[in-house]
Amino acid sequence: MKPTHPYSDPVDQLARMLLVRAYEDRIAALAAAGPFPASCPSAGQEAAAVGVVSALGADDLILTNHRSAGHLLARGADPGRLLAEVMGRETGYCRGRSGSLHISAKELGVVLTSTIVGGELSLAPGVALARSLLGRPGIVTCFFGDGAACEGIFHESINLASVWNLPVLFVCENNEWQAYVHRRETMLTDSIAAHAAAYGVEGRSVDGNDVAAVHAAALAAAAQVRASGRPFLLEARTYRARGHLEPDDQSHVDAGELAHWQARDPIALARERLIAAGQLDLDGFARLGAEARARIDAAVEFAVQSPYPDPAELLANVYA
Template sequence: MANHPGGTTVVTDFPYPRLGRHALDLMRLIREFESRLAGYAAAGLIRGSTHPGVGMEAVAVGVAIALRTDDTIASTHRGHAHCLAKGAEPGRLLAEIFGRSDGYCGGKGGSMHAGVAPHGILGTNGIVGASIGVATGAALAAQLRGQDNVSVAFFGDGAINQGIFHESLNLAAIWSLPVIYVCENNQYAQSAALRDMVANPDLTARANAYGIPTHAVDGMDVAAVYRAAASAVGRARTGQGPTLLVADTYRFLGHMVGDTEIYRDSAEVDRWRARDPIPRLTAELVERGLMGPDAVETVERAATQLVDQAEEFARRSAAPPVATAYLDVYQPDVHQEAR
């Protein structure tokens, strides 16, 4: 499954009886949540861009269920799935996306800058590749404090060409930091195809120069993602240093709400939709006798109900008062500046 320049690791099996249903619940919730964003934008409930991750749920969930609550993640502009998988409440997250006062950041962060400290969510981020530096810093902090927390950086294939990727991996390797770098290779950096943006399409090769173990994983298979993530988390938590995971995945919708998608054809989208991670896991659970048709319907109804409740909560939430505009923002001592 992988290149292991830093040594072999033990990859645990996916615990279907314990986590299979939980993973399906999370993926269904994320799919329902993300699928409604375009409608919210059309209704004027979302200001600015928002980036659905429909189709990419298995990466977020497979990684998150391998983590503890006190482990940290740093996310991207397409980060709602990561937040929900890590434990964010759908209502408060949607309120944040709507820019409402009951959102996790009081409505000031919106879709691309939502953080949830109690769940170790260091923030979604509109700056390409910024999550890489944030997670590396969090891993260094845990190491300096003598804690066994690990940190995860989610980023896309476009971000892997940013300088911060190489700077961070170099430092993480030198200091054996407890950090996992998760590249969600959804084949496009906005509208630029991966094949046109890199000389070597094998992105796992990027970590070899730093002696960091790296795994190429099927990002449409939540069990495969979990196995790779659990192995990487085990290494990080026991002081063995960083790992790079490259998860091949695909966004079924456009880069952002309103994307014309002129850069790809429908046949390509259909090929990836045939590998949808949700029916894949559902079929596996049914085949193993862990779910029946009634249970499958229950999961679907529960996801719809949860997002209905989240929408009701977010719509009821008021906009932040104008007087709060300068709260929670760092401001130097103006008197000190005057002196």
């Protein structure tokens, strides 16, 4: 069912983060056991996904990238249908045609997932322009990574959105890694949000592993986009805790860097804050984790039992 309002309860946000982590862990386990379709994980980035998506309303649209599981699950996607799509089954969101890299879910307001780095950036202004011309409510939220921020389409997209006064919330999940290349090898500055000023757009950087901070920043940014009808660039500084493509042994990652970010795990940070505030205890946390894993167990069973598409429909919806 399409979400009808933002969810801001911190325990609910933690539960959604745990669901994303359970999904990512299961994908990794399935990929390691093989054979299993390759998938790009977003483990470690749960706070960025949940913090932003929880600030969006029912009329808002989402364009995302190849690390889309967190955004989809945070938006309310059925993990069974997601897994079915990844596994090429008829019951998936796109009837098994998209795999993990091209999922769209109209009922959730997820316009597309782009496997082309920066591909979603090239389409976001067009989607926002169409919404504006048709007089439809809602803003357009476009997720991309620091790798896409090194491409020309990032600058073209934010410039066009600024010139045309388009309601786009650009969200850069700066996770330090661009496939197998570290961000420090491709850019000399630390802040991607700072690029916004060159195009007359406001930008802000936030701790992307702190779900409360991301949520507050996204709420404010989304409200500004709604009120002004102009774009905003929000940068969530986070870290991809797993490799680029499952399975991946991360042998190219500096062990000290990985340990540093593992100590700032977004789920652990949210758990400790809630426990300190008296909103959760260890038993409650264990129960949330068990519920998330049970949902993923059921999702795997659903996907495995789902049929493959009928070969007779191989060319359905294919146009020359």
